[in-house]
Amino acid sequence: MKIHIKNGLVIDPKNKINAKHDVYIAAGKIVGIGNKPADFAANQTIDADGLIVSPGFVDLSARLREPGSEYSATLVSELHAAAAGGVTSLACTPDTQPVLDEPGLVEMLKYRAKQINLAHVYPLGALTRQLNGKLLTEMCKLTEAGCVGFSQADSAITDTQVLWRACEYAATFDYTLFLRAEDEYLAKNGVAHDGEMASRLGLKGIPAAAEGLAIASILRIAQETNTKIHLCRLSTAEGVALVRGAKKQGIQVTADVSAQHLHLTDFDIGYFNTHANLKPPLRSMRDKEALCAGLKDGTIDAVCSDHTPVNDDAKLLPFAEAEAGATGLELLLPLALKWASHHKLSMIDAISKITSQPATILGINGGSLDIGCDADIAIFDPEQVWTVTPSQLLSLGKNTPFLGIEMMGKVQYTLLHGQITYQANH
Amino acid sequence: MYNPQLDADGNLKHLLTIEGLPKRILNQILDTAETFVGVAERDIKKVPLLRGKTVCNIFFENSTRTRTTFEIAAKRLSADVLNLNVGTSSQSKGETILDTVDNLIAMHADMFVVRHAQSGAAHFIAQHVPDNISVINAGDGRHAHPTQGLLDVFTIRRYKPDMHNLRVALVGDVLHSRVARSEIHALTTLGVPEVRVIAPKTLLPTGIEKMGVQVFHDLKAGLKDVDVIMMLRLQNERMSGAMLPSAQEYFKTFGLTQEKLKLAKPDAIVMHPGPMNRGVEIDSSVADGSQSVILPQVTYGIAVRMAVMAILGGGSMPAQGGNA
Numbered sequence: 021m022k023i024h025i026k027n028g029l030v031i032d033p034k035n036k037i038n039a040k041h042d043v044y045i046a047a048g049k050i051v052g053i054g055n056k057p058a059d060f061a062a063n064q065t066i067d068a069d070g071l072i073v074s075p076g077f078v079d080l081s082a083r084l085r086e087p088g089s090e091y092s093a094t095l096v097s098e099l100h101a102a103a104a105g106g107v108t109s110l111a112c113t114p115d116t117q118p119v120l121d122e123p124g125l126v127e128m129l130k131y132r133a134k135q136i137n138l139a140h141v142y143p144l145g146a147l148t149r150q151l152n153g154k155l156l157t158e159m160c161k162l163t164e165a166g167c168v169g170f171s172q173a174d175s176a177i178t179d180t181q182v183l184w185r186a187c188e189y190a191a192t193f194d195y196t197l198f199l200r201a202e203d204e205y206l207a208k209n210g211v212a213h214d215g216e217m218a219s220r221l222g223l224k225g226i227p228a229a230a231e232g233l234a235i236a237s238i239l240r241i242a243q244e245t246n247t248k249i250h251l252c253r254l255s256t257a258e259g260v261a262l263v264r265g266a267k268k269q270g271i272q273v274t275a276d277v278s279a280q281h282l283h284l285t286d287f288d289i290g291y292f293n294t295h296a297n298l299k300p301p302l303r304s305m306r307d308k309e310a311l312c313a314g315l316k317d318g319t320i321d322a323v324c325s326d327h328t329p330v331n332d333d334a335k336l337l338p339f340a341e342a343e344a345g346a347t348g349l350e351l352l353l354p355l356a357l358k359w360a361s362h363h364k365l366s367m368i369d370a371i372s373k374i375t376s377q378p379a380t381i382l383g384i385n386g387g388s389l390d391i392g393c394d395a396d397i398a399i400f401d402p403e404q405v406w407t408v409t410p411s412q413l414l415s416l417g418k419n420t421p422f423l424g425i426e427m428m429g430k431v432q433y434t435l436l437h438g439q440i441t442y443q444a445n446h
Numbered sequence: 447m448y449n450p451q452l453d454a455d456g457n458l459k460h461l462l463t464i465e466g467l468p469k470r471i472l473n474q475i476l477d478t479a480e481t482f483v484g485v486a487e488r489d490i491k492k493v494p495l496l497r498g499k500t501v502c503n504i505f506f507e508n509s510t511r512t513r514t515t516f517e518i519a520a521k522r523l524s525a526d527v528l529n530l531n532v533g534t535s536s537q538s539k540g541e542t543i544l545d546t547v548d549n550l551i552a553m554h555a556d557m558f559v560v561r562h563a564q565s566g567a568a569h570f571i572a573q574h575v576p577d578n579i580s581v582i583n584a585g586d587g588r589h590a591h592p593t594q595g596l597l598d599v600f601t602i603r604r605y606k607p608d609m610h611n612l613r614v615a616l617v618g619d620v621l622h623s624r625v626a627r628s629e630i631h632a633l634t635t636l637g638v639p640e641v642r643v644i645a646p647k648t649l650l651p652t653g654i655e656k657m658g659v660q661v662f663h664d665l666k667a668g669l670k671d672v673d674v675i676m677m678l679r680l681q682n683e684r685m686s687g688a689m690l691p692s693a694q695e696y697f698k699t700f701g702l703t704q705e706k707l708k709l710a711k712p713d714a715i716v717m718h719p720g721p722m723n724r725g726v727e728i729d730s731s732v733a734d735g736s737q738s739v740i741l742p743q744v745t746y747g748i749a750v751r752m753a754v755m756a757i758l759g760g761g762s763m764p765a766q767g768g769n770a
Contacts, residue, residue, distance in 0.1 A: 214652050215653055216653035220627070220657065221589055222586070222589030222590070222624060223566075223588075225651075291569050292565070292570060336544055337570070338564035339570075
């Protein structure tokens with residue numbers, strides 16, 4: 021199968037390509053950009069006139085709900101959503117049921133994803149058994165089974181001795197830990213940013229310091245143990261400042277922010293809108309501005325969707341009882357573009373935050389249009405305006421605070437190793 | 447701005463919180479309540495305003511006092527009353543709030559009085575009922591208890607009619623108190639120029655000053671020259687632990703005694719939403735003393751709840767004036 025993508029604006033941050041080129045694909049690989057290989061005869065031509073041809077997007081955090089929560093979503097449904105969002109590689113969190121703490125479970129997940137064949141799925145293994153924060157998992161075996169890093173998902177390791185040992189052990193094998201920093205005690209039962217809004221609504225708050233405290237101890241331990249840390253989903257100004265300082269000191273740390281947190285604050289909870297019940301909580305305007313600025317100046321390396329499909333029933337509850345999270349795979353691109361346009365960033369810089377940067381963090385091939393590599397490609401219209409509605413979303417989770425909001429930028433084609441996995445309806 | 451409590455014409459549709467309600471609506475409720483104060487003193491304590499209507503008390507959190515006053519209020523308006531203690535029935539069998547509410551809608555109730563342990567529960571129910579049903583929040587988590595806030599300002603208005611010339615102090619556990627939040631919004635909306643909160647830092651929510659109050663951590667300083675003292679209830683489980691060391695120390699530092707009461711204006715009134723912890727937040731001699739209006743609060747509570755139900759049921763005079 022040979023595909024010729026013609027007339028598109030090719031943007032590949034890793035290779036610093038930002039020009040109109042034709043792209044040539046054969047046997048699942050990219051065989052030419054601009055230069056047509058000798059005797060290339062296309063079976064299929066995609067006219068990308070007016071569209072952007074970019075590496076398929078790489079998402080650092082997606083919950084696919086299998087195994088265990090098929091009531092909310094399934095691997096099939098969510099990988100279709102990934103394809104519709106132009107996401108060709110994604111890291112999934114270990115907080116499934118059962119928890120991804122055994123090699124067999126990881127192998128099963130990898131196998132199932134491969135059968136479905138709509139995106140590369142990179143599991144993050146549980147750092148501790150059952151995510152209990154006490155006993156380490158078999159990290160080497162889990163890595164062999166396909167894990168690209170280790171995570172506690174939303175559970176903290178409160179025992180600093182365990183965290184220290186986990187870092188040392190991971191550093192032995194040069195594994196990366198993906199940690200969401202939140203002090204468990206300060207966050208206990210909290211459902212919103214501890215500020216004026218939570219006080220008015222009578223919701224239990226989580227102080228911004230809960231993130232700062234946890235980041236400070238993680239970074240200090242990472243520094244002592246020389247461990248590679250990726251901080252997941254920063255939410256506060258102080259978190260951004262701590263990461264900025266750590267990077268200056270040469271600590272091996274990277275960080276991401278969820279697409280939701282670039283645009284929303286605690287005031288978006290409004291009259292107890294459960295779609296705005298997120299983890300970490302939406303924070304103040306000042307925090308949001310700091311996250312946007314941190315992403316722009318490179319303190320924050322990448323944007324993730326923090327995709328969390330939730331069944332409608334689990335959102336039809338009083339705010340604090342509702343399940344946290346938002347569906348996000350299909351909104352990653354437009355939300356990243358919206359951030360870039362507000363902050364006057366070029367398209368290539370915006371794309372880097374959802375392609376080359378997260379691919380580097382995961383240590384995977386992908387997120388680029390290297391010649392000879394898998395043809396994982398997203399072709400999108402940067403100017404198409406569309407409204408977020410439940411029927412627009414392929415994800416089984418229709419839960420997003422952006423319902424009814426206009427987005428700009430929509431994926432037209434997604435290719436996974438040279439096969440078209442998604443094509444927009446026209 | 448969109449307000450889920452008002453209909454398209456700006457009339458009260460649900461009573462969920464005092465925050466965001468215009469002054470004209472608060473005055474409408476208080477003025478209507480005045481007309482009901484006399485009803486209880488008659489031989490026949492009933493008016494026919496809600497005859498044929500069904501009021502349903504749905505209490506997801508147990509409460510005898512509040513439920514009883516709502517029940518009496520509804521009955522004095524001639525409504526049929528249905529009491530449901532969901533805390534002890536369906537919910538424990540795994541039924542969701544919406545299932546419970548849908549069942550009651552199917553039974554053609556006209557008005558829901560709702561209490562729930564979670565903040566926002568009343569808003570949530572109001573969003574899911576059909577247009578012809580009104581929801582009254584009888585307390586949701588820490589968020590709001592609007593009829594309590596209204597009956598408190600009604601009581602104040604009766605004793606101190608000039609609201610524009612008052613100094614009011616709220617004392618105690620503001621953090622966990624839906625009553626305090628509703629009182630603050632009611633007082634500031636009605637134009638009370640100085641509202642104080644007095645509490646240890648552990649019992650104050652973040653950013654409380656943004657709700658238009660002055661913060662005091664010293665009871666004596668906070669009570670100086672106030673006209674109204676509103677004591678808040680301290681829950682048993684919070685009397686000793688990480689919030690407070692002991693009930694005794696709390697009484698010593700923030701409990702209202704005769705001696706401390708003397709710092710307020712000589713004609714100051716003392717209020718408490720009940721149930722009281724004598725010897726913890728308030729001394730018995732103050733609770734039962736000449737400046738206490740705690741029992742009148744209970745009496746007025748029925749008139750105020752009648753007023754809210756009558757207005758929501760469409761059986762009362764319209765709000766006066768424009769958007770004040």
